[in-house]
Amino acid sequence: MxxxxxxxxxxxxxxxxxxxxxxxxxxxxxxxxxxxxxxxxxxxxxxxxxxxxxxxxxxxxxxxxxxxxxxxxxxxxxxxxxxxxxxxxxxxxxxxxxxxxxxxxxxxxxxxxxxxxxxxxxxxxxxxxxxxxxxxxxxxxxxxxxxxxxxxxxxxxxxxxxxxxxxxxxxxxxxxAPGIENIVRMSLLTKEQLEELLGIALEEPVFLITHHPTTLSSNPIEGTEELLEALNNFKNATMIFTKANADNNGRKINSLISAYVSQNPRKRKLFDSLGQLKYLSLLKYANVIIGNSSSGLFEAPYLETPTINIGNRQSGRIRPSSVFDCDPNVKEITEAITKALNYKFENDDQYKIFGDxxxxxxxxxxxxxxxxxxxxxxxxxxxxx
Missing domain, CATH: 3.40.50.2000 (Glycogen Phosphorylase B;)
Structure with missing residues (x-):
């Protein structure tokens, strides 16, 4: 047969x-x-x-x-x-x-x-x-x-x-959601293993940041410069960025982030791609994930990591209470990060809305x-x- x-x-x-x-x-x-x-x-x-x-x-x-x-x-x-x-x-x-x-x-x-x-x-x-x-x-x-x-x-x-x-x-x-399966089936890295692979000490607070173009906006990079300015209010944070995708103006976003990272390479790093194991391991140890990636809505809640969701790229998706939505301006982004850093997950399954x-x-x-x-x-x- x-x-x-x-x-x-x-x-x-x-x-x-x-x-x-x-x-x-x-x-x-x-x-x-x-x-x-x-x-x-x-x-x-x-x-x-x-x-x-x-x-x-x-x-x-x-x-x-x-x-x-x-x-x-x-x-x-x-x-x-x-x-x-x-x-x-x-x-x-x-x-x-x-x-x-x-x-x-x-x-x-x-x-x-x-x-x-x-x-x-x-x-x-x-x-x-x-x-x-x-x-x-x-x-x-x-x-x-x-x-x-x-x-x-x-x-x-x-x-x-x-x-x-x-x-x-x-x-x-x-x-x-298939992304939840990675969390269930993968043996995630220890913090020490992750630090060695990334080549940076994960000194808290740790921010995982992925910001993609908002392709239906008249300004697809909307929120990028505001995000970077807001991050200046958290100078002690370790910031790990992953590149934006290949949509309209993705390269412009990557250029802005690259320039920002170069200002403080000891505390900031930009990666083309982390791969699933390193990405999920970092998501586990991060104090917050910031940007407009769907992983902040799907996988992050399962790893008990709060999410800052900027702008309307993910508008319309269902999300648990650990996701903090904000407009793409410096004040709101700063306030949302502050709230997320103080967020406490409850001991129940209200966050696990995408399957087992x-x-x-x-x-x-x-x-x-x-x-x-x-x-x-x-x-x-x-x-x-």
């Missing part, structure tokens, strides 16, 4: 970290063949050539789709999207997967979804049904939902939203049993069940 071919697309360091355990489960299953397409920032020297980490983890990359231009303007990103669609069309034609697994809402994923839909390849989408009003990722996410056949969502609220988009309830599964960390096995069982057939979806107008 031929093995069912499951192709996983990954374009960023963060996304690969979320897919890692599912890829391991597929790789280990005797009835399945894992295929991997690496694209986007994984293939860029500017962002650390993180495809090498995938290979170091014991995976074989079957195809590499080069699509990033050196420009991060709207025109450059749109052209990258077009290049990606062309590249994915060729790669999928060579690999001929039975199922294509996509996660999230980035433009690389949209390119893969477009090519797969036209090729009539069944798409399984992870993290659909969520809302982020501050970025064009929101529209991409819902577009990929409509191109996908099976859906793996993180909460019951998100499941209902996907059904309201016209997807049949029998194909929408609440499996929890058993996501990959749930997804795997569905990928194995779902019928592969010509895709002819009907818009579901029925009751949400």
């Amino acid at each position: 031929n093995k069912r071919k499951i192709c996983v697309v990954t374009g960023t360091r963060a996304e690969y970290g979320l897919l890692y355990w599912l890829m391991k489960e597929i790789q280990a299953d005797p009835d399945l063949e894992l295929q991997i397409i690496a694209t986007g920032m994984h293939l860029s020297p500017e962002f650390g050539l993180t495809y090498k980490q995938i290979e170091e983890d014991g995976f074989v990359i079957n195809e590499k789709v080069e699509m990033l231009l050196s420009s991060d303007t709207p025109v450059g990103v749109a052209k990258s999207l077009g290049l990606g669609t062309i590249g994915f069309a060729d790669s999928l034609n060579r690999l001929k997967p039975d199922i294509l697994v996509l996660l999230g809402d980035r433009f690389e994923i949209l390119a893969a979804a477009q090519a797969a839909m036209i090729a009539r390849i069944l798409i399984a989408h992870i993290h659909g049904g969520e809302v982020t009003y501050g970025a064009y990722d929101d529209a991409i996410r819902h577009a990929v939902t409509k191109m996908s056949y099976v859906h793996f969502v993180t909460t019951e609220e998100h499941r209902k939203r996907v059904i309201r988009l016209g997807e049949h309830p029998n194909r929408v599964y609440n499996v929890g 960390g058993k996501t990959s096995k749930r997804i795997l069982s569905i990928l194995k049993k779902i019928e592969i057939k010509p895709i002819m979806k009907k818009f579901y107008d029925g009751e949400i069940i």
Whole structure:
């Protein structure tokens, strides 16, 4: 019997970290063949050539789709999207997967979804049904939902939203957030091990900072300069930055942060990519995570680290009480950091709203049993069940 071919697309360091355990489960299953397409920032020297980490983890990359231009303007990103669609069309034609697994809402994923839909390849989408009003990722996410056949969502609220988009309830599964699985299954580093790997002493308070472009704003770097100015009010803090992604003006944000870090290299450091193990270990020991990354809403509460969420990039997502939202101005950011540093987690599960960390096995069982057939979806107008 031929093995069912499951192709996983990954374009960023963060996304690969979320897919890692599912890829391991597929790789280990005797009835399945894992295929991997690496694209986007994984293939860029500017962002650390993180495809090498995938290979170091014991995976074989079957195809590499080069699509990033050196420009991060709207025109450059749109052209990258077009290049990606062309590249994915060729790669999928060579690999001929039975199922294509996509996660999230980035433009690389949209390119893969477009090519797969036209090729009539069944798409399984992870993290659909969520809302982020501050970025064009929101529209991409819902577009990929409509191109996908099976859906793996993180909460019951998100499941209902996907059904309201016209997807049949029998194909929408609440499996929890894959990022939580990393916390449950990984053996995180000790503080001493982490300090050695990072090359910096983690003297408290420790700030983990990731700030991405707000792509629907007239000023995509909004909040970056205000954040850096606010951080000057915490001169004793150890500040670990990770680079912004490749969206519009991401390079401008990275340039501003790089200049800021150079002013005090003993207490500040900027990394292209930390990788999942170092990132989650740092998140555990950090006193606060600051910026507008989704990890502050998903993983941070499970590690009992409070979050400063700046601006509206994550607006619309559900979040626990350990997340402090603030506008992108110096006063509000400073006040939010002060509050977060004094925040105390309660001894209950109110923060654990994204599942129990058993996501990959749930997804795997569905990928194995779902019928592969010509895709002819009907818009579901029925009751949400």
